[in-house]
Amino acid sequence: MSAPAQNRVILKHIDAPGYTNDIACYLRHGGYEMLKRAFTRQPQEIIDDVKLSGLRGRGGAGFPCGVKWGLVDRRSGKPIYLLVNADESEPGTFKDRYIIYKDPHQLIEGTMISCFANNVRQAYIYIRGEMAEGARILEKAIAEARAANFVGPNILGSDYSCEIYVHRGAGAYICGEETGLIESLEGKRANPRIKPPYFPAVLGLYLCPTIVNNVETLCHVKYVMEIGGEAFAKIGTPGNTGTRIFCVSGHVQRPGYYEFDSGKITLGELLYDVCGGPLPGRTFKGVIPGGSSAKVMRFGERYKGKRRVGTETVEYDWGVEDVPLDFDALGAIGTMSGSGGVIVMDDSVNMVEALANINAFYSHESCGQCTPCREGSLWMKKITTRMVHGDARPEDAALLKSVADQIPGRTICAFGEACSWPTQSFIAKFGDEFKNYHETKKAAKPADAIELV
Amino acid sequence: MNLKPETLQRIDEVITHYPVKRSATLPLLHLVQEDIGYIPEESIEWIAQKLDLQPINVLELVSFYPMFRRKPIGRRHIKVCRTLSCALIGGYKTCETFAQEFSTHTGRDHISPDGEVTIEFVECLASCGTAPVVLIDDELHENVDVTKARALSDQIKAEAAARKS
Ligand SMILES: Cc1cc2nc3c(=O)[nH]c(=O)nc-3n(C[C@H](O)[C@H](O)[C@H](O)COP(=O)(O)O)c2cc1C
Ligand code: SF4
Numbered sequence: 102m103s104a105p106a107q108n109r110v111i112l113k114h115i116d117a118p119g120y121t122n123d124i125a126c127y128l129r130h131g132g133y134e135m136l137k138r139a140f141t142r143q144p145q146e147i148i149d150d151v152k153l154s155g156l157r158g159r160g161g162a163g164f165p166c167g168v169k170w171g172l173v174d175r176r177s178g179k180p181i182y183l184l185v186n187a188d189e190s191e192p193g194t195f196k197d198r199y200i201i202y203k204d205p206h207q208l209i210e211g212t213m214i215s216c217f218a219n220n221v222r223q224a225y226i227y228i229r230g231e232m233a234e235g236a237r238i239l240e241k242a243i244a245e246a247r248a249a250n251f252v253g254p255n256i257l258g259s260d261y262s263c264e265i266y267v268h269r270g271a272g273a274y275i276c277g278e279e280t281g282l283i284e285s286l287e288g289k290r291a292n293p294r295i296k297p298p299y300f301p302a303v304l305g306l307y308l309c310p311t312i313v314n315n316v317e318t319l320c321h322v323k324y325v326m327e328i329g330g331e332a333f334a335k336i337g338t339p340g341n342t343g344t345r346i347f348c349v350s351g352h353v354q355r356p357g358y359y360e361f362d363s364g365k366i367t368l369g370e371l372l373y374d375v376c377g378g379p380l381p382g383r384t385f386k387g388v389i390p391g392g393s394s395a396k397v398m399r400f401g402e403r404y405k406g407k408r409r410v411g412t413e414t415v416e417y418d419w420g421v422e423d424v425p426l427d428f429d430a431l432g433a434i435g436t437m438s439g440s441g442g443v444i445v446m447d448d449s450v451n452m453v454e455a456l457a458n459i460n461a462f463y464s465h466e467s468c469g470q471c472t473p474c475r476e477g478s479l480w481m482k483k484i485t486t487r488m489v490h491g492d493a494r495p496e497d498a499a500l501l502k503s504v505a506d507q508i509p510g511r512t513i514c515a516f517g518e519a520c521s522w523p524t525q526s527f528i529a530k531f532g533d534e535f536k537n538y539h540e541t542k543k544a545a546k547p548a549d550a551i552e553l554v
Numbered sequence: 555m556n557l558k559p560e561t562l563q564r565i566d567e568v569i570t571h572y573p574v575k576r577s578a579t580l581p582l583l584h585l586v587q588e589d590i591g592y593i594p595e596e597s598i599e600w601i602a603q604k605l606d607l608q609p610i611n612v613l614e615l616v617s618f619y620p621m622f623r624r625k626p627i628g629r630r631h632i633k634v635c636r637t638l639s640c641a642l643i644g645g646y647k648t649c650e651t652f653a654q655e656f657s658t659h660t661g662r663d664h665i666s667p668d669g670e671v672t673i674e675f676v677e678c679l680a681s682c683g684t685a686p687v688v689l690i691d692d693e694l695h696e697n698v699d700v701t702k703a704r705a706l707s708d709q710i711k712a713e714a715a716a717r718k719s
């Protein structure tokens with residue numbers, strides 16, 4: 102088994118020796134040429150090209166970007182807003198951070214191309230509050246771009262004007278959910294809105310049509326402009342086009358961020374060849390492939406079935422290591438590729454404790470509007486924490502499952518799913534560990550045991 | 555409440571970023587907290603007035619968004635990531651080390667006896683590949699194991715000593 106070479110498109114300059122995040126360096130590397138090219142096209146042509154590219158959103162849901170742009174209500178006469186989702190809070194995900202800190206102009210160029218294509222006159226970059234330095238970097242980059250006439254009034258001497266402002270969040274994960282983000286930007290609590298009727302494309306920011314796109318997605322738009330939608334569609338696998346950044350964390354030798362053609366690398370190649378395999382003396386036990394809400398995979402299990410690839414139906418019979426990393430393959434085996442955050446756990450980890458850690462996160466972050474989510478996430482946390490720090494009972498596994506099963510499908514936003522999938526999948530895959538935890542606890546812990554909750 | 559002139563200037567500027575004034579509530583809260591160190595009671599009314607809102611519209615944000623605090627904290631704010639990827643590499647030990655070094659407890663209600671730090675466990679800081687990570691004020695520190703946590707603590711203490719002498 103040997104991994105394909107990285108194809109660093111979005112990460113092209115990031116970490117290159119001597120590359121800095123100022124506009125002079127960006128311009129030396131061909132910066133803003135794609136924005137100039139965009140201005141020679143009709144906006145609709147750009148939208149069509151993004152549709153043709155098959156580009157899917159990199160924020161988590163994998164929704165086709167061109168289709169999203171096509172849904173925008175352009176007849177209402179109201180202004181159209183573009184919101185850059187730089188809230189990056191899904192545990193295990195850290196790609197947007199590096200784009201913002203090390204190559205902010207790439208994001209600004211992608212954003213401006215997308216604004217021009219969609220006749221947007223005002224964009225906001227919603228960046229998570231903890232990235233105060235990132236916000237300053239972006240503000241400086243926007244000021245540089247404004248001075249160079251790439252942002253602001255009469256861009257590149259045209260009669261098209263568009264402004265970008267940076268807006269900082271303040272520590273709440275739910276601001277990453279697009280309608281929560283919109284509420285937050287309106288100066289309210291980030292309580293997600295119910296859809297219908299509040300589809301951002303129709304009733305978004307200030308009840309105007311609004312596009313919300315992830316940081317990485319907008320950088321890909323710039324690349325679509327560079328090579329054309331048709332060529333972009335040839336990278337990766339059918340339905341999973343372009344490159345993908347994977348963020349690997351946890352128990353591997355070389356954690357980090359890596360960019361490959363979508364679906365062209367398997368999980369095994371990523372974890373063994375690229376990331377150097379498990380830590381010395383350890384073996385892999387479980388992996389969460391798409392941010393902490395994605396369902397966990399257990400090393401040793403097999404996935405069999407049929408799936409569609411492009412126009413064909415093909416059979417698959419995979420071990421964990423064989424699964425190709427794209428939206429559809431991970432979806433087919435019952436988990437998701439989500440935000441590309443791959444969290445690896447080795448045999449030193451007790452799964453009850455790992456779940457207790459995850460549950461504490463979701464319980465802290467529920468916005469509290471929906472009873473099943475607010476109460477369910479809290480009880481899942483209480484039960485798993487009690488198992489670790491108090492009494493554990495064999496029937497806790499069933500209890501946890503029953504709480505988790507009552508949340509999804511009964512909430513306003515997808516956080517309901519996000520908080521229940523970890524519990525559901527940990528119990529389904531590692532049920533024995535939960536049932537036996539009361540016995541496990543009696544044994545003395547090794548001296549180097551890690552505390553997880 | 556006494557805000558610095560440059561804070562007032564930035565407040566007036568940021569309000570112009572939005573077609574609806576209410577949108578400036580989070581930015582104003584950030585600016586006030588950066589200036590004063592926390593969100594004092596009277597600033598809530600002041601912001602509400604500035605943006606033509608009711609005080610409750612501001613207060614409900616202060617109580618919702620974890621970054622805002624209603625009381626002063628230590629001179630430096632140490633935020634240790636608690637979430638899974640960091641915990642897997644020893645985040646809990648890192649947090650404990652800081653607490654020991656400054657003879658204090660974790661949590662925003664605690665200020666170390668020397669007044670230097672408040673140590674908080676926070677959720678994923680989006681730097682999971684270089685776990686465990688720690689944010690000290692606005693600066694991110696990566697791969698903070700016990701040794702590095704001690705070194706960072708020593709540095710803070712040395713800076714404090716230099717300030718006092
Ligand atoms: C609970 C929750 C949290 C989310 N957090 C983020 C986030 O931090 N960053 C992000 O880009 N998208 C996040 N999303 C997805 C957004 O709602 C939205 O789908 C995305 O920003 C759309 O951009 P894209 O189509 O370019 O991916 C989250 C979704 C949910 C349900
Ligand atoms: S599902 Fe949870 S996070 Fe989403 S709106 Fe309901 S309570 Fe809030």
Ligand code: FES
Binds near residue numbers: 635639678680681682
């Ligand atoms: S889990 Fe600590 S930075 Fe993400």
